[in-house]
Amino acid sequence: MAPKPDQPELFNPSPPPSELSDEERIACLRLIRSENVGPVTFRDLINYYGGAAKALEILPTLSRRGGSGRPIRICPKADAEREFATAARIGAMPFFTVERDYPQVLAGIEAPPPMLYVKGDLDLLKRPSIAIVGSRQSSAAGMQLTRLFASQLAEAGFVIVSGLARGIDKAAHEASLGSGTIAVVAGGIDWVYPPEHAELQARIGSEGCLVTERPPGLKPRDRDFPRRNRIIAGLVYGVVIVEAAARSGTLVTARYANELGREVFAVPGHPLDPRAEGTNRLIKQGATLVTDVSDIIEVLQPILGLEDRRSDLASQTPAPAPAQPLPAPTLEMASEDVLNAVLTALGPAPVATDAIARQTGLNVQAVQVALLELDLAGRIERQGQSLVALKATAI
């Protein structure tokens, strides 16, 4: 069961982002909406099997080989077409991670959302941005400071990103409508939430930019709010937390920002003010204390400077070559032996793909193909890009 020494170069983990044909887009959407296809599986399927259409073809086989007792549920073409038609009617554009126009800062995070719906001024997604978020039960002083920071950061060239929630988020959007504001929402782009922000949401959809990973018309589920917060953290260079209670959704955004290597800025407050409990703790944990916009710009300037130099370099060098044609489809699959070896190496505690390869003596690519099959069969759970565990129900 030694790894095949001269396995062909099937694996191209990050091909240059391409422009997709309408047909390939439909296939991408179907893939995302199919059973057991998460962000990592989506990317791996497209990369390993030469595009979404080819991946759709091979999906049933992979799932069956991974050990699923029943056929995998694949999103029907009609459903995908209907979703896109609805999106087009409400003015929402889909962007897939494999596309050039997908926001590049977000594309760089671990397991980015495979697709975003975006409505409004798409150019805002290309400018450097910073998030301002905070309590829904905000104080008057917190609202005032948010408006001040939002307009001063806008003057410094930043697009303001927030979550369209009551309180701080609302103040951040309102103060940056004229200069550039992006609202990431937890439900469909056309799902109005909270109800009293209907007009603000509509204005952002035309003057600013609305972003979500949820299909049109869908009400947000509880789990969509932390996912929304992760997208906010992923889209920006830094997150400014204006007010946050001890256990609040705002702190979830701060945690994601930390995990994704974003700068975290926190506004201090009096220890007896419960709205400052979260921000003061963030400062103790290493967030930058912010009383003034210059505190933020001082930290971000070097990062932006790097970006500027990078785009200077880009403008001096020839434009990147057009997307390479994807590699020819292949029906490369894991052998029964490989599958069993990988299954034996897995347990309820997450392990890294590398560790599985070392333990089984297989090469990493063989392990990845086996994991793809097990994933599609609904037998494993992924954590981030490289950690994987057996599903509780599968043990």
Place this chain on the structure above:
Amino acid sequence: MAPKPDQPELFNPSPPPSELSDEERIACLRLIRSENVGPVTFRDLINYYGGAAKALEILPTLSRRGGSGRPIRICPKADAEREFATAARIGAMPFFTVERDYPQVLAGIEAPPPMLYVKGDLDLLKRPSIAIVGSRQSSAAGMQLTRLFASQLAEAGFVIVSGLARGIDKAAHEASLGSGTIAVVAGGIDWVYPPEHAELQARIGSEGCLVTERPPGLKPRDRDFPRRNRIIAGLVYGVVIVEAAARSGTLVTARYANELGREVFAVPGHPLDPRAEGTNRLIKQGATLVTDVSDIIEVLQPILGLEDRRSDLASQTPAPAPAQPLPAPTLEMASEDVLNAVLTALGPAPVATDAIARQTGLNVQAVQVALLELDLAGRIERQGQSLVALKATAI
């Protein structure tokens, strides 16, 4: 003009603290109250010339040799006796730096006040202490937090030190009267200031401890308030700043605390609250953000632990030998050549004693004796222990 190679060992910069006779105390007080005798000169005179009485004897000669055009003003014995009589009447005890009972933490700083008057429970000065200081225009929340911190730090074993000012200082003293409070005042111990704290000052003088470096009966001058703040910082392991405006006396205490290597703790506040401007800035500059007493204890515990081990060691080793008899008086003085060489090396910008020695080729002791003479002649200014400059009027 080479340094004498076998100069006798005249210089014993820190002899063990001694118990002074009444006569030696009077001499010490006269020395302090004489013209041009600051903390460094006081210590050097006593150390180099074998005690205060001998130093008084040699003072006129040294000053004349340093180049003073007129006789140095020496405090008459009657004046010193009268001051001590007044102090005794109001219950104030004098402690000199050269005495064992002078607070040891304060004695360790650069240029400690040569003498303190102390009234009340002297044992409080031997316990580990922490300062809580802040705005006179304090907020209700600031007062509440001060009382909470003071009582919780008292429970943790700390004596609370503050400056008897309105606002935060008052709350800190009131909350720690029962457990141990030290008030450092800027005027004489019997000078009531501010007037509305008369009763509190009296209670601290009996139940707690009052400390000042000013003689009885004297109203504080403007310059006595920063001096008071330096004593506060010098007496403690750490300083907690509860509220402080941008330019405030409280920040002077924080600056001294930093200079003296004390821990600085600051309570954050909302950026739009002017009372938090100073504390937020301190945190940006590296002060520990404090929302809870545990934040303070966590930092100070290791320092206190060291102290505990030190006193454990002390209790295992024999008691320190009684103070050595001071070395025999000597009329060792700087030669004219040495004086001129040192004068030439001096300018309006402060230089270190070492640098003068290097520049002149003299040994450090010879330079120090020359500086002592120049200081007594009123021709130089000292900054800290080792920096020295020509006085503007002497240039």
